[in-house]
Each structure stands twice: as C-alpha cells, then as structure tokens.
Amino acid sequence: MARRVELSWGLFALLVLAILLALPLGAGPYAIRLAAVIFMWAALAGSWNLLAGYAGAVDLGPVVYHGIGAFGTAALMMRAGLPFLVSVALAGGVAAAIAFVIGTPTLRLRGAYFAIGTLALAESAKQLALAWDRLTGIPLTGGSAGISLPLSAGYLPFYYLMLTVMACVTLTALWLERSKFGYGLRAIGENDRLAEASGVDIHALKRRVYMASALFIAWTGGIEGYWLSYINAAEAFGTAITFQMVVMALLGGLGTPFGPLLGAAFLTLASEFLGTRFVYHYLIGIGLIIVIIPLFMPAGLAGLVRLVRRERPLTA
Amino acid sequence: MTLLECRGVTKAFGSLVALKEVDLALEEGETLGIIGPNGAGKSTLFNAIAGLLPLTAGDVHYRGRRISGLPTHAVCRLGIAKTFQIPQLFPRLTVLENVMIGALYGGGEGLGKARGAAADWLGFVGLADRGGLPAATLTVSERRRLDLARVLATGATVLLLDENMAGLTQKEMEAALTLLRAVRERGKSLVVIEHVMRAIVGIADRVLVLNYGEKIAEGHPHEVMQDPTVIKAYLGEAYA
Known part of the structure; x- marks a missing residue:
C-alpha cells in the first residue's frame, strides 16, 4: 500500500517536472515570468518549511540568508569577476557557513524565544548591511541607495534556475518524509525532550537542516538579485520577505513537501488576479484569504489534497 | 559487575x-x-x-x-534510557514510528532494521495491532507500554x-508486572x-x-x- 502510494507520488512529481521543463515551448513571456516568480517563492517558503515544518523551529529571520545570497553573489561577480553561476554557488556556501555559526547558539533557544531571537537577528543584519560601506570602508551593499548589477540576459534562464532551486528544495522535503534524518527531525518537532531522551542529537540535526535551508535561500536570493539587476539592503534583508515565506508555507501546508509550492502558486496567482482588477483594494482580498484558509483548512491546501486522496491509511 | x-x-x-x-x-x-x-x-x-x-x-x-x-542523547546511546512519569510520545507519528525513533537514534540502526525491531518490541509489549495508529489515540495504559517499547528499542541495558x-487498574498492573519480569529475562x-x-x-x-x-x-x-x-x-x- 505505502509503496504504491510512494511510487504514484514519484511518477506524478516527474510528470509535473517534465511539463514545467517544457512549459517555455508553449507559453508566452508573461506566463514564464509569472511561473519563475512562483518557483522563487516556492523555493523560499519550502526552505523555511524544512526547519519549521519538520523540526518545529519557527525561524523569523530566514531573510538574512536571502540578503547574504543577493549581496554575496553581487560582490563575487563584480569584485572578484567570477561568472554568475559560480558566484551564486559560492554565496550559498558562505550563507551555509554563517548559518553554522549563527545556528549553533540560536537553535538552542526553544519555541517563541527562537522566533524572537531570529527576528531580532534579521533586523540587526539589515542595519549592519545598510551601514556596511560606511563602517568598513569596503563598498559592498551601497548603503540605502543599493547597488546595480550587470544587466542579465533575458528571463528564460531565470525560469530554469528558479525551477532548479525549487526542485532541490522539494526533493529535500520528499527525502525528509522517508529518511532516518527526517524521522529524527519530526521527532524533534513533535517532542524535543523525548527525542533527546531517545538518542537524537537534537542540536546537530537542527543545525544541519538550518544550514541546508540557508543554502537554498541564499541561492534564491542570488538568482533574484541578478534577475532584477538591482538590490538594496532594506528590501533584500526586509521582514516582508520573511513573512511572505511564512504565510505561503502555512497556507500551503506546514510540514508537507508540496505545501509551500501550492501556497506560493495560490498566493502569487491570487495577488496577480486581484491586483490587476482591484488595484487599490486587492490587499483586503488577500488578507481575507490568509485568514479564511487556515480557519477552514487548518492543514493548509495540501491538507485538502490529502483529504481527497486519502493518502494515509488509518491502519497499516 | x-x-x-x-x-x-x-x-x-x-x-x-x-x-x-x-x-x-x-x-x-x-x-x-x-x-x-x-x-x-x-x-x-x-x-x-x-x-x-x-x-x-x-x-x-x-x-x-x-x-x-x-x-542526554549520548547517555541514551551508551545504554541508559528512561521512561517518563507522565508518559511521553510523538503524538502525530504512528505508534510504530514512535518506537522506531528509539531504534534509529538510540540503537543507531538503519530504517529497515529499525522498523523490524520496532515491530518486534511492539509485539513484546502487546501493542502489535496498534502500530499504524497515531500515537495520540492511545489510552494511558497503552501509552505506558509504548514508552516502554521505545526505551527497549534504544537497545539500552x-x-x-x-x-x-x-x-x-488491578488487572493492568498484574499484566505490567508480568511484562517487567519478561523485560528482566531479556537481560535488562x-x-x-x-x-x-x-x-x-x-x-x-x-x-x-x-x-x-x-x-x-x-x-x-x-x-x-x-x-x-x-x-x-x-x-x-x-x-x-
């Protein structure tokens, strides 16, 4: 039973991936750009979901790694003269290393303390980024004016790049669903004291997934920066990005592999649809959606899918 | 010794x-x-x-x-594991998965072996037919047996x-005593x-x-x- 469900899920995911790879052949520039934005948010929300959805640690500062990715990529391209893809990859490594240093003390905080701690951290990182050039004398972030990157080539590469990162994040979540590491994380999320007493090294496991999430977020930030060819610290390190990640993951379904993608697609399309029709009032509609979905579907959009498919048998 | x-x-x-x-x-x-x-x-x-x-x-x-x-986790891996006064569980994991956590991390097993060991210990404590249920659905006496199975699965001595x-209840206690004697016979x-x-x-x-x-x-x-x-x-x- 379980095997067959796994297999059908795998085939379904492959089919979707094939369609997405071929999409640019049949869709116009607007649809491609919109899809790339959805993948971007799915990658961000999905990265947040790796830690919050599986290990139960609510991080309110993931945007730190978005900013590090964006400015790290820009610096490596413009100061070190490295190619774009190499710069993105390296900026991800830098973010993961910083996540190791930051995660070691902060991941010991539990519950609301971890949330508040990371929120404060993100605000400090933003202020540091804004003041960086003035403080260090090394031009990197351009202060409040931001920096411009070399103009990028079209939009199609970004579609595939965002698709790749999103696929990496989703595959990681799928792996967590059926691996020893994933069981350890879920045990921590359910009852961390009991997990510890059952032999789970909770700090090491949380730090590992935190670093993976930082890596993916930084990649997304780096790709986005080059795509927009302009970044400034107030936005790249802004809490607005954090909260959009959180809301999308919650709407889609926390702790599910495809929930963040559903949430990202739904909210992006809703904003797009309502935004073009009700230019001044669409945010009211978005607000209502954000309140109503969790109220009537506590497990998110993915919970609805699960209900229809009856994915999990009650007895095994 | x-x-x-x-x-x-x-x-x-x-x-x-x-x-x-x-x-x-x-x-x-x-x-x-x-x-x-x-x-x-x-x-x-x-x-x-x-x-x-x-x-x-x-x-x-x-x-x-x-x-x-x-x-704590290192003490558990060395071979000392405890149950809790208020029985603890991973509420949304299944009963079998609860026991698997002990075998995976306390016992250092891989997934396949851990699943087998967890099923064995569930049978040992008399919860074999509960394996697929979410742990939160268990009664107090079943939770205590689950707690015991999880601890046994860590391989602790x-x-x-x-x-x-x-x-x-009186009857449940008789059964629990018999169970503990069986645990002793396993060399614990x-x-x-x-x-x-x-x-x-x-x-x-x-x-x-x-x-x-x-x-x-x-x-x-x-x-x-x-x-x-x-x-x-x-x-x-x-x-x-």
Whole structure:
C-alpha cells in the first residue's frame, strides 16, 4: 500500500517536472515570468518549511540568508569577476557557513524565544548591511541607495534556475518524509525532550537542516538579485520577505513537501488576479484569504489534497 | 559487575536541595526499586542520571566510565534510557514510528532494521495491532507500554522506569508486572520508581528509600518496609 502510494507520488512529481521543463515551448513571456516568480517563492517558503515544518523551529529571520545570497553573489561577480553561476554557488556556501555559526547558539533557544531571537537577528543584519560601506570602508551593499548589477540576459534562464532551486528544495522535503534524518527531525518537532531522551542529537540535526535551508535561500536570493539587476539592503534583508515565506508555507501546508509550492502558486496567482482588477483594494482580498484558509483548512491546501486522496491509511 | 553507580549525587535548585549526596549502585541483571513520599527527589534522581539535569555535585558512572556531564542523547546511546512519569510520545507519528525513533537514534540502526525491531518490541509489549495508529489515540495504559517499547528499542541495558504502573487498574498492573519480569529475562537491569508497594515487592531485588532528597534506607523490600525511619517518613511519628 505505502509503496504504491510512494511510487504514484514519484511518477506524478516527474510528470509535473517534465511539463514545467517544457512549459517555455508553449507559453508566452508573461506566463514564464509569472511561473519563475512562483518557483522563487516556492523555493523560499519550502526552505523555511524544512526547519519549521519538520523540526518545529519557527525561524523569523530566514531573510538574512536571502540578503547574504543577493549581496554575496553581487560582490563575487563584480569584485572578484567570477561568472554568475559560480558566484551564486559560492554565496550559498558562505550563507551555509554563517548559518553554522549563527545556528549553533540560536537553535538552542526553544519555541517563541527562537522566533524572537531570529527576528531580532534579521533586523540587526539589515542595519549592519545598510551601514556596511560606511563602517568598513569596503563598498559592498551601497548603503540605502543599493547597488546595480550587470544587466542579465533575458528571463528564460531565470525560469530554469528558479525551477532548479525549487526542485532541490522539494526533493529535500520528499527525502525528509522517508529518511532516518527526517524521522529524527519530526521527532524533534513533535517532542524535543523525548527525542533527546531517545538518542537524537537534537542540536546537530537542527543545525544541519538550518544550514541546508540557508543554502537554498541564499541561492534564491542570488538568482533574484541578478534577475532584477538591482538590490538594496532594506528590501533584500526586509521582514516582508520573511513573512511572505511564512504565510505561503502555512497556507500551503506546514510540514508537507508540496505545501509551500501550492501556497506560493495560490498566493502569487491570487495577488496577480486581484491586483490587476482591484488595484487599490486587492490587499483586503488577500488578507481575507490568509485568514479564511487556515480557519477552514487548518492543514493548509495540501491538507485538502490529502483529504481527497486519502493518502494515509488509518491502519497499516 | 556494577553497571551504574551514583557517587554523592547532589542537585540543588537555588536553595532547595532536591538530592543530597545520594549513593546508588546497580548490579548487572538487578532490579532496584526506588520509593519515597512525593517530592522526595525520585524523578530528579532519574533526570540527573539520564543527563536531563546538570548535577550540583557528585558524579555518575556507567560501566566504570564517568557519564555525568554528557548530553542526554549520548547517555541514551551508551545504554541508559528512561521512561517518563507522565508518559511521553510523538503524538502525530504512528505508534510504530514512535518506537522506531528509539531504534534509529538510540540503537543507531538503519530504517529497515529499525522498523523490524520496532515491530518486534511492539509485539513484546502487546501493542502489535496498534502500530499504524497515531500515537495520540492511545489510552494511558497503552501509552505506558509504548514508552516502554521505545526505551527497549534504544537497545539500552539499564532502564529507568518512572512510575510505569501509575494509574493502572488491578488487572493492568498484574499484566505490567508480568511484562517487567519478561523485560528482566531479556537481560535488562532496571531501576524502578513506584508508589504501589505491591508492585515493588513483586519485582525489586533491593529497595532504596529517599526522603527530602536523602537516602534514608536501603535493602531487601520486606526489611525496608519494617524500618522505623521509613514508616516515620511515610506515616509520621505516631506509627513508627
């Protein structure tokens, strides 16, 4: 039973991936750009979901790694003269290393303390980024004016790049669903004291997934920066990005592999649809959606899918 | 051979001394009962041994190696695992997955082996037919058995059982005692906190009595229960 469900899920995911790879052949520039934005948010929300959805640690500062990715990529391209893809990859490594240093003390905080701690951290990182050039004398972030990157080539590469990162994040979540590491994380999320007493090294496991999430977020930030060819610290390190990640993951379904993608697609399309029709009032509609979905579907959009498919048998 | 040894274990919460220079030794294959009035420090002693609480003074040794100061998960992997006074579980994982966590991380097994071991231990504690249910759906007596199965799955040789029989009916308690005897036959050494005297007498080789954090008596269950200091601690001066 379980095997067959796994297999059908795998085939379904492959089919979707094939369609997405071929999409640019049949869709116009607007649809491609919109899809790339959805993948971007799915990658961000999905990265947040790796830690919050599986290990139960609510991080309110993931945007730190978005900013590090964006400015790290820009610096490596413009100061070190490295190619774009190499710069993105390296900026991800830098973010993961910083996540190791930051995660070691902060991941010991539990519950609301971890949330508040990371929120404060993100605000400090933003202020540091804004003041960086003035403080260090090394031009990197351009202060409040931001920096411009070399103009990028079209939009199609970004579609595939965002698709790749999103696929990496989703595959990681799928792996967590059926691996020893994933069981350890879920045990921590359910009852961390009991997990510890059952032999789970909770700090090491949380730090590992935190670093993976930082890596993916930084990649997304780096790709986005080059795509927009302009970044400034107030936005790249802004809490607005954090909260959009959180809301999308919650709407889609926390702790599910495809929930963040559903949430990202739904909210992006809703904003797009309502935004073009009700230019001044669409945010009211978005607000209502954000309140109503969790109220009537506590497990998110993915919970609805699960209900229809009856994915999990009650007895095994 | 002495498996587990506490030397002068002291734990203070501010000015409140919860444990005062407690010595304890557990031989291989032995079952040691720990009794004492509410607040005597029994659970604190377990938490101190399991690494859930840092000690104020003294130390704990396992197979001759000092283990006090090690993190909880490391103590568990070495072979000392505890159940909880209020039975703990991973509520949304299935009953089988709950036990698997013990085998995966405490026992260091891979997924396939852990699943097999978890199924075996579930059968051992009589929960084989509950394996696929979310753990949150279990009754209190089933939760206590799940807690026991999880601890057994870690492969620990020393089990610290904190009131594993509290809140059980007469019949359930008989079954629980039979189960604990079966655990002993598997070569496990047990330290058992229990309030129900009949249960202690039925299982323990030796009993240690705590009162206000201090050891006031130790010995054979029947002798300890005749001890005037113990009777005084439980019932007051008039009965001693």
